[in-house]
Amino acid sequence: MKEKIQKIIENLAAPDVSFADVRITFTDYESIFFMNANLRDYSSSKGSPAIGIRVLIDGCFGFAGSKDLSDASIQRLIFRARANAIHGAKFQKEKLTFPELPAVSGEYEYKPEIDPFAMPKAEKLDYLQRLATAIKPAGKIVHSYAAGQFERQEKYYANSEGSFNHMIVTNTLPMMMVVASDGKQTQSRTWPGHMSAGRAGFELFHQQRFEENTERIIQEATDLLSADVITEEKADIIIGAGHLALQLHESVGHATEADRIFGQEISYAGKTFVKPSMLGKFKYGSDILNIYSDSTDPRGLGYHLMDDEGVPGRRVDIIKKGILMDQQSSRHIAHKLGLQPSSNMKASFADDFPLVRMTNLCIAPGKGSLEQLIASTQRGYFLDFTKTWSIDDNRNNFQFTTEIGYKIHDGKITGIVKEPTYFGITPEFWNACDAICGEEEWAYHSTFHCGKGEPGQVMRLSHGVAPARFRDINVSVKM
Amino acid sequence: MTESPKPARTKQRTKYMNEQLKYLQSALQKNPELKYTLVLNLWQTDFLRFYQSQTNYNISKDSSSLNATLYKGKKSCSFNIDHPDHPKIDAALAAALEMIDAMPEDPDFVDIEDDLTLAEPRQIVNNIEAFSLDKKTRFLNDLATRAAQYDFELYGTFICNYQRYHLLNSNGLDKTSTLSPIYLEVKAVHKDSQVTVLQTFGADDFKHFDEAAFGESLLRKIVLGQNPVVDVQPGEYEVILAPRCVAEFAQYLSFGMRAQAVDSHNSFFEGKVDQKLFPAMFSLTDDPADPRMIRMDYGDQGHIYRPLKLIEGGYFRAFMCGQYFHHKLGLPKNGNLGVCLKVDCGAAKLPDMIASVKKGLYISSLHYMNFINARETSLTGLTRDGTFLIEDGKITKVVNNLRFTERISRIFENLIELEDTAQTIPFSGNYAEFSVSSAKAPHARVKGFNISSSTRTI
Numbered sequence: 001m002k003e004k005i006q007k008i009i010e011n012l013a014a015p016d017v018s019f020a021d022v023r024i025t026f027t028d029y030e031s032i033f034f035m036n037a038n039l040r041d042y043s044s045s046k047g048s049p050a051i052g053i054r055v056l057i058d059g060c061f062g063f064a065g066s067k068d069l070s071d072a073s074i075q076r077l078i079f080r081a082r083a084n085a086i087h088g089a090k091f092q093k094e095k096l097t098f099p100e101l102p103a104v105s106g107e108y109e110y111k112p113e114i115d116p117f118a119m120p121k122a123e124k125l126d127y128l129q130r131l132a133t134a135i136k137p138a139g140k141i142v143h144s145y146a147a148g149q150f151e152r153q154e155k156y157y158a159n160s161e162g163s164f165n166h167m168i169v170t171n172t173l174p175m176m177m178v179v180a181s182d183g184k185q186t187q188s189r190t191w192p193g194h195m196s197a198g199r200a201g202f203e204l205f206h207q208q209r210f211e212e213n214t215e216r217i218i219q220e221a222t223d224l225l226s227a228d229v230i231t232e233e234k235a236d237i238i239i240g241a242g243h244l245a246l247q248l249h250e251s252v253g254h255a256t257e258a259d260r261i262f263g264q265e266i267s268y269a270g271k272t273f274v275k276p277s278m279l280g281k282f283k284y285g286s287d288i289l290n291i292y293s294d295s296t297d298p299r300g301l302g303y304h305l306m307d308d309e310g311v312p313g314r315r316v317d318i319i320k321k322g323i324l325m326d327q328q329s330s331r332h333i334a335h336k337l338g339l340q341p342s343s344n345m346k347a348s349f350a351d352d353f354p355l356v357r358m359t360n361l362c363i364a365p366g367k368g369s370l371e372q373l374i375a376s377t378q379r380g381y382f383l384d385f386t387k388t389w390s391i392d393d394n395r396n397n398f399q400f401t402t403e404i405g406y407k408i409h410d411g412k413i414t415g416i417v418k419e420p421t422y423f424g425i426t427p428e429f430w431n432a433c434d435a436i437c438g439e440e441e442w443a444y445h446s447t448f449h450c451g452k453g454e455p456g457q458v459m460r461l462s463h464g465v466a467p468a469r470f471r472d473i474n475v476s477v478k479m
Numbered sequence: 480m481t482e483s484p485k486p487a488r489t490k491q492r493t494k495y496m497n498e499q500l501k502y503l504q505s506a507l508q509k510n511p512e513l514k515y516t517l518v519l520n521l522w523q524t525d526f527l528r529f530y531q532s533q534t535n536y537n538i539s540k541d542s543s544s545l546n547a548t549l550y551k552g553k554k555s556c557s558f559n560i561d562h563p564d565h566p567k568i569d570a571a572l573a574a575a576l577e578m579i580d581a582m583p584e585d586p587d588f589v590d591i592e593d594d595l596t597l598a599e600p601r602q603i604v605n606n607i608e609a610f611s612l613d614k615k616t617r618f619l620n621d622l623a624t625r626a627a628q629y630d631f632e633l634y635g636t637f638i639c640n641y642q643r644y645h646l647l648n649s650n651g652l653d654k655t656s657t658l659s660p661i662y663l664e665v666k667a668v669h670k671d672s673q674v675t676v677l678q679t680f681g682a683d684d685f686k687h688f689d690e691a692a693f694g695e696s697l698l699r700k701i702v703l704g705q706n707p708v709v710d711v712q713p714g715e716y717e718v719i720l721a722p723r724c725v726a727e728f729a730q731y732l733s734f735g736m737r738a739q740a741v742d743s744h745n746s747f748f749e750g751k752v753d754q755k756l757f758p759a760m761f762s763l764t765d766d767p768a769d770p771r772m773i774r775m776d777y778g779d780q781g782h783i784y785r786p787l788k789l790i791e792g793g794y795f796r797a798f799m800c801g802q803y804f805h806h807k808l809g810l811p812k813n814g815n816l817g818v819c820l821k822v823d824c825g826a827a828k829l830p831d832m833i834a835s836v837k838k839g840l841y842i843s844s845l846h847y848m849n850f851i852n853a854r855e856t857s858l859t860g861l862t863r864d865g866t867f868l869i870e871d872g873k874i875t876k877v878v879n880n881l882r883f884t885e886r887i888s889r890i891f892e893n894l895i896e897l898e899d900t901a902q903t904i905p906f907s908g909n910y911a912e913f914s915v916s917s918a919k920a921p922h923a924r925v926k927g928f929n930i931s932s933s934t935r936t937i
Contacts, residue, residue, distance in 0.1 A: 084537030
C-alpha cells in the first residue's frame with residue numbers, strides 16, 4: 001500500500017499543483033446492541049476501504065473521495081480533485097497560503113490487551129448478554145440497553161513534500177443505560193456516561209467496572225423518580241470528570257478551533273466568540289486553569305505521529321494560567337494567525353476532507369482527591385453523567401443537564417436531585433473555577449461522536465480531565 | 480494528467496453493484512433456512528462550501544455499499560461491505576453463517592417486511608449534472624456582489640446528491656428508488672457586526688429554483704440586518720417563528736410519534752391516540768408525495784411510504800411504525816419515517832401577523848436543540864441567523880442570539896395563528912452519509928415563548 005500511495009503522489013505532480021496529499025484507510029467495525037436483555041442488533045464490516053485525494057491549485061483546494069481503490073477510480077478522483085480546485089479558484093478573493101514543511105515519516109501500531117476482533121465472538125456476546133440481563137426491565141426499570149462498538153483503523157498518509165505515515169489503532173466504546181418510570185415520568189442513568197470510549201480493546205469494559213455498577217444505576221434511576229429538583233438560583237457545583245470532559249469539549253474545544261474564527265464552519269457547526277486579538281491577553285479562565293492540546297499522548301484517541309496534512313504531533317498550550325495562548329489550527333489558518341500549526345487537521349475516514357479537530361484536549365490536573373474536594377465544599381452539588389447539552393453559535397452561552405446531582409451539605413453527600421440544569425457564559429464560567437482535582441482523579445474520557453463539517457464527519461477524540469469546582473453558577477433554569 | 484478520464488459512469492457503477500447484489504442473493508438462496516434483507520446503496524455528492532464570499536473547498540465523493548441482514552428463526556446478524564466484490568461477499572457471508580447459530584435470540588422478532596406495494600415510477604434527474612459547478616460559481620459570484628453593497632459576505636453550502644438504492648428480501652420484496660436532492664444554504668454575514676441572515680432552497684428538481692427570487696429574499700433580510708443590535712431580558716415573549724423554526728419544532732415533536740419512542744417509554748403521545756392536544760389550526764402530515772418536498776418512495780425496510788396524518792385539527796392520530804414494532808407493540812404498520820413533515824397552512828398574512836405583535840420577537844432559525852426530557856418534550860436550544868425585535872407591529876432591531884428552554888408541546892398549544900403559505904425547508908443529515916431531507920411549514924405566531932437567557936453575541 002505504501003508503494004500505491006506514493007505512486008498516486010507521483011501521478012499528482014504537475015506544474016500547477018503546489019501541494020497534494022493522499023490518504024487511504026481500511027476500517028473494521030463491529031457493533032453489538034442488547035435492548036431489554038435481547039440482542040436487537042449485531043452488525044459488522046471488515047476492511048472497509050476509503051481514499052481521499054486533495055490538491056492545491058491556484059491557491060484553492062479541491063478534494064475527491066471514494067470507497068473504490070481501483071486504478072480507474074483513482075484516475076477519476078485525480079481528475080475530480082483537480083477540476084474542483086480549478087473551478088473553486090474562480091470564486092475566490094484571496095489565494096490560500098500554505099507554507100512548506102519538512103518531510104517526516106513514521107509507523108505506529110497500537111495493540112490492545114484484549115483485541116475485540118480477535119477474541120471469540122461468543123465470549124463478547126456472552127459478556128454483553130450477562131450485562132444486559134443484569135439491567136433488564138424489572139420493578140421501576142422499563143427499558144435498558146447494553147452495547148459495545150469496536151473499531152480498528154489502518155491509515156496511510158503521503159504528501160507531495162515527501163511525508164509518509166502508516167498507523168493502526170483500535171478503539172472501543174462501551175455503554176449501558178436504564179430507564180425508570182413511575183407511569184408519569186421517566187428518569188435515566190447511564191454508565192459510565194457519554195464519554196465512555198477509549199483507546200483500548202475489550203478490556204475497557206473491565207477497566208470501567210461495568211459489572212460492579214449495574215445495581216447502582218438501577219437504584220439511582222429509580223430514586224430519581226422521587227427526587228427533588230434544585231431550587232436555588234445559584235450554587236457551587238463540582239463537576240465529575242465524565243461530564244466535565246463535555247463541558248471542556250463544547251466551551252473550550254470547539255471555541256478554540258481556529259477555522260471558526262474565519263467562518264469556515266458557519267454553515268453548520270458555527271462560529272466562535274474568540275478573536276485573533278485575544279491571543280496572549282484574554283482571561284479565559286481562572287489562574288489555576290491550564291488547558292492543552294496534546295496529540296503526542298498515545299493514551300488518547302487523538303494521538304498521531306502526524307495529522308492529516310503532515311504536521312507532526314504536538315503538545316500546545318491553549319490556555320495557560322487562565323490566559324488564551326494559542327488555537328487548534330491548520331497549516332493555512334496558523335499562517336494567517338502568525339502561529340505554528342498545532343497538528344489538529346483530521347478527517348474521520350480517508351474519503352473525508354480534513355478539518356480542524358480536537359485531538360487530546362486536556363485540563364492539567366490540580367491537587368487533591370474528589371473526596372477532599374467534596375469535603376471542602378460547604379453547600380453545593382456534585383453533578384455528573386451528561387443528559388442534555390447545548391451551546392450557541394459562538395460557543396459563548398451553554399446549558400447542560402446531568403442525569404443526577406448529589407447534594408453536598410457541610411462537605412458530605414446528603415441526597416440526590418433530578419435533572420440538575422446549569423447555564424453560563426463561557427469565560428465567566430471558567431473564571432469561576434476555584435479547584436481542580438489532582439493526578440489521582442485525572443483520566444481520559446473519549447467519544448466516537450464529535451460531529452462537525454459538511455459533508456458531516458464524526459471524530460474520535462479524547463479529553464483528559466479531573467473533577468473541578470465552579471463557584472456561584474446559575475442553576476435557576478426551571479420548566 | 481493530460482488525459483481527462485470520463486466523468487463518473489453512473490450506469491456502469493449501477494450495473495456492477497447489481498451484479499454483486501445478485502451474487503449475494505444467489506449465495507443466500509442456497510441456505511433456504513435463512514431469511515434476509517439486502518440493501519444496495521450507491522451515493523454521490525458534489526459539495527461546494529464557501530466562506531467570506533469565496534470558495535472554501537469543492538468536494539466530490541461517492542460510495543457504494545451492500546448491506547445484508549440474515550435471520551435464522553429469531554436470530555439475526557448484519558454485515559456491510561463497502562465497494563463489494565465476490566471475494567469480500569464470500570468472506571462476509573461465510574463469517575455470518577458461522578456466527579448466526581451462536582447469536583442470542585430476539586423473542587420480539589416475528590418477520591421481515593412483507594409489504595410488496597410498488598411506488599409510482601418517477602423521472603429523477605441527476606441534479607449533480609443538471610447544475611454544473613461553473614453555474615453554481617457564477618450564481619454565487621453574482622449574489623456576493625449584491626451582498627457586498629451592504630457590507631455583507633456570503634457563507635454556506637451548495638450541494639447536489641445523487642443516490643440510488645435497491646432493497647430486496649426473502650419475502651419477495653424487490654424495490655429500487657432514486658433520489659437527487661438539492662440543498663442550498665446561504666448565510667449573509669455583516670463584516671463588522673456579524674449580524675447574520677439566512678436563505679435556503681431545497682427540492683429534488685431545479686425547476687423550482689427561482690434564482691432571482693432567492694436573491695431578492697436574501698437582500699430583503701440583509702436590509703433588516705442593518706438595524707441596530709440590542710439584547711433582551713429573559714422572559715416570555717410573543718414570537719413569530721419562521722417556517723424553518725416551525726418545521727424543526729415539528730420534527731422534534733414527531734420523535735414522540737415514533738413507535739421506538741413508545742417502546743422505550745419516551746413518547747409524549749403514548750396512550751393519546753385520538754386525543755385533542757393542540758389547537759384546531761394545527762395539523763401535521765408526513766407527506767412524501769408532495770411535489771415541493773424531497774420525495775421518498777419507501778421506508779427504510781421497504782414499506783411503501785405514503786402520506787400519513789399525524790395530527791389532524793389538533794388531534795393526535797397515529798404513530799409511525801414499521802414491521803418490528805408493529806408486531807412488538809401492536810401498533811398499525813405504515814412504514815412512515817417522519818422525514819417529510821408538513822405543517823398545514825392557516826389563514827393569516829405574514830405582514831398582518833407581524834403587525835399584530837405589540838412587543839415580541841421574530842425568530843429566523845434554531846440551533847443546537849437537545850431534549851432535557853423527551854417524554855415531557857422539554858428541551859433547550861438557541862436562536863440563530865437573524866433574531867429581530869418587533870415593536871408596535873414593526874421589525875425595529877436585531878437581537879443577540881437567545882436561549883430558550885421550553886416544552887415543544889406547549890409551543891404548539893400556544894399557537895395563535897399560522898400563515899396562509901408554506902415554505903419548503905431543506906435539512907441535512909450531518910452525522911454519517913450526507914443525506915438531505917425536507918419539511919414544509921408556514922410562519923407561526925406563538926404566545927408565551929420562554930427565553931431563558933441571552934448569548935450576548937450575534
